[in-house]
């Protein structure tokens with residue numbers, strides 16, 4: 309199936325929902341017709357009222373391979389991605405062993421993807437103390453950005469950087485115009501764990517809003533001083549938007565993402581002894597959740613990303629319920645679209661607002677906007693087809709990532725992915741995996 313037509317009354321083209329037929333040929337969108345268009349010689353797929361949109365681009369995913377493949381892996385993660393309508397993802401440098409902080413480790417990781425990419429996959433390199441000489445080779449080898457932590461990362465081989473470390477690599481990032489991505493938490497360790505290790509309140513208090521605000525100051529200083537592209541990953545504290553908005557008035561190089569779990573859950577609803585909800589920064593109170601939504605609807609976020617970060621149930625401490633010892637990370641890359649769409653129903657979220665946050669905006673951030681993120685003639689045929697009215701329940705049997713451990717379990721979500729095309733190949737057909745190994749390894753070329 310190299311050449312085919314797909315049709316719907318609801319295609320996302322040029323910033324609006326419109327009737328169209330797309331001619332897919334040799335992995336690209338060869339033509340777009342503004343009505344039902346038939347050609348007897350080409351297969352015609354009638355998707356009726358389903359939404360046809362560009363494939364989701366998830367710019368923040370942890371896959372843990374090689375070295376921690378018992379946590380996740382390219383095969384399982386990219387199957388889950390495809391079933392969730394994600395056609396491109398960018399993988400983080402810290403959870404593989406070796407960590408991706410030099411060119412040798414990057415080569416090992418690329419090798420580990422062989423015959424396991426069911427969607428397109430690119431990578432970030434990592435900044436750790438002392439690896440400033442490795443940054444330029446990583447950039448030249450094609451990473452999409454350099455990621456660092458301002459607090460302990462959870463992985464001992466990936467220590468956090470100081471402002472001084474960032475000052476050393478900033479000129480290199482400026483030279484190549486490659487983004488610095490920062491985990492923004494910074495503050496003194498709070499000594500609450502011994503008291504109530506199973507209390508979500510205690511965990512929340514141990515990583516306060518103040519930590520995010522402190523880190524934002526460091527981040528914005530570096531951005532301003534070196535005029536480099538700087539990206540704030542997974543903002544949880546909505547209060548941070550105030551200073552981000554202020555800095556954005558002076559630069560287009562500062563960007564920020566948030567994640568589905570911060571938009572869907574609130575601290576008040578999280579029971580104690582449930583590390584399945586543990587992530588860092590933490591999911592905060594309802595008041596904060598309201599403010600995140602206000603920011604999202606007011607276009608204050610550049611894009612959404614899953615921050616899919618799974619771990620085996622033992623490491624998540626699901627039996628013991630100790631929030632301080634559990635791995636912090638939420639598994640959910642398969643459910644980004646339905647989670648945000650479901651939570652957005654009571655907030656007035658529109659398709660016009662949602663779709664760019666998952667497609668064109670991350671494409672722009674990654675420098676892929678010349679070929680991905682839109683349904684446009686000549687662009688890659690990465691396409692997601694979904695039903696915005698269909699509800700489904702999250703159960704173990706539908707989860708394709710390695711461990712069937714997610715806080716969305718048993719939740720009923722609205723918005724079902726029906727078909728996914730990657731590079732013109734139908735990877736998901738009628739909600740099930742169809743053709744594998746359609747993904748490409750993506751390297752940043754300029």
Ligand SMILES: [Zn+2]
Pocket residue numbers: 368370400615617
């Ligand atoms: Zn992350």
